[in-house]
Amino acid sequence: MALEDLTDPNAVLRSLDEFRALGQKQFLRKYGFGSSRGWMLIDTDGNEYDAKAIIGAAHGYQYPALGPLPQSGFYGGQPTARKLRELGFKVNEPAARRNPAWTRDELILALDLYMRHRPLFPDDKHPEVIELSTFLNRLAAITSTSPGGSFRNANGVAMKLQNFRRFDPSQRGKGLSRGSRSEAEVWAVFADDPERLRSAATAIRTAVPTLEHDPRNFPEGGVAEAEEGRILTRLHQVRERDYRLVERRKMMALRANGALHCEACRFNFSAKYGERGHGFIECHHAKPVSNLQPGEKTKLDDLILLCANCHRMIHSRRPWLSLEELRKIIILD
Numbered sequence: 064m065a066l067e068d069l070t071d072p073n074a075v076l077r078s079l080d081e082f083r084a085l086g087q088k089q090f091l092r093k094y095g096f097g098s099s100r101g102w103m104l105i106d107t108d109g110n111e112y113d114a115k116a117i118i119g120a121a122h123g124y125q126y127p128a129l130g131p132l133p134q135s136g137f138y139g140g141q142p143t144a145r146k147l148r149e150l151g152f153k154v155n156e157p158a159a160r161r162n163p164a165w166t167r168d169e170l171i172l173a174l175d176l177y178m179r180h181r182p183l184f185p186d187d188k189h190p191e192v193i194e195l196s197t198f199l200n201r202l203a204a205i206t207s208t209s210p211g212g213s214f215r216n217a218n219g220v221a222m223k224l225q226n227f228r229r230f231d232p233s234q235r236g237k238g239l240s241r242g243s244r245s246e247a248e249v250w251a252v253f254a255d256d257p258e259r260l261r262s263a264a265t266a267i268r269t270a271v272p273t274l275e276h277d278p279r280n281f282p283e284g285g286v287a288e289a290e291e292g293r294i295l296t297r298l299h300q301v302r303e304r305d306y307r308l309v310e311r312r313k314m315m316a317l318r319a320n321g322a323l324h325c326e327a328c329r330f331n332f333s334a335k336y337g338e339r340g341h342g343f344i345e346c347h348h349a350k351p352v353s354n355l356q357p358g359e360k361t362k363l364d365d366l367i368l369l370c371a372n373c374h375r376m377i378h379s380r381r382p383w384l385s386l387e388e389l390r391k392i393i394i395l396d
């Protein structure tokens with residue numbers, strides 16, 4: 064099931080009909096697409112349709128047994144536009160506009176590239192700069208930062224490397240003077256910790272292919288983005304919501320202690336809530352986020368039991384707390 068399989072212009076016409084009948088908002092909701100922010104199919108009357116969602120729906124019309132393509136199933140932007148043009152439709156590129164600010168994930172990957180080449184600063188012709196540009200577009204696609212035509216192009220990536228120079232003591236007075244606060248933050252967290260930087264960058268890169276099949280937004284549920292960015296925050300959440308593992312971890316504690324206690328504050332749900340609280344507790348994945356290895360199995364030992372309050376406090380802002388740090392701030396009454 065792929066973008067390439069779509070070959071029937073009539074299937075596209077049928078999704079245009081449906082788009083008109085439902086209206087943009089309903090149509091996007093029905094097929095689970097966000098707005099394509101600028102990549103628009105233009106019909107002969109000059110009406111605009113979100114190009115990516117049209118393709119997704121058209122696939123379902125051409126292959127009813129397979130159904131529509133999901134948003135995460137293919138790339139928007141250029142590939143989508145190319146396909147529609149091939150089928151004889153007109154697609155407008157997004158008007159030039161400011162690209163969204165760089166996210167932590169992106170800055171971590173850029174800083175990693177910077178550190179590996181320092182004191183040289185690869186320009187927009189360098190293969191690694193070009194590779195990172197491509198990768199950032201892929202990353203944006205899964206986190207629905209739906210990009211425009213110039214999004215994180217090689218030139219933008221090369222400029223970002225220059226932005227880091229202003230923090231670099233070995234580059235005093237060089238590089239660009241303007242820049243964002245997140246650049247300073249990412250520099251402060253990672254510049255002196257090459258190992259953490261390397262493993263965060265590697266983990267982000269390895270996690271992306273898995274998350275490309277997971278279209279949900281993240282982070283979810285009152286969780287602040289980790290210092291390592293959105294991708295690894297998501298991976299952390301996926302790990303600690305592994306239902307079977309969580310159940311095994313709870314069984315282990317029940318067998319050992321006869322009860323489930325929060326490992327930070329000792330709260331016991333069944334002591335407080337009786338029958339309703341029986342067997343209730345949350346699991347927190349205690350492995351540092353930058354050490355997460357995509358594909359690696361979660362170990363029971365990596366999970367700690369926490370009451371909902373303590374778990375929320377750990378994740379409530381950056382940096383997340385370790386169990387020890389949380390224990391230290393708990394005020395005992």
Ligand SMILES: [Zn+2]
Binds near residue numbers: 330369
């Ligand atoms: Zn607690």
Ligand SMILES: [Zn+2]
Binds near residue numbers: 348
């Ligand atoms: Zn957690």
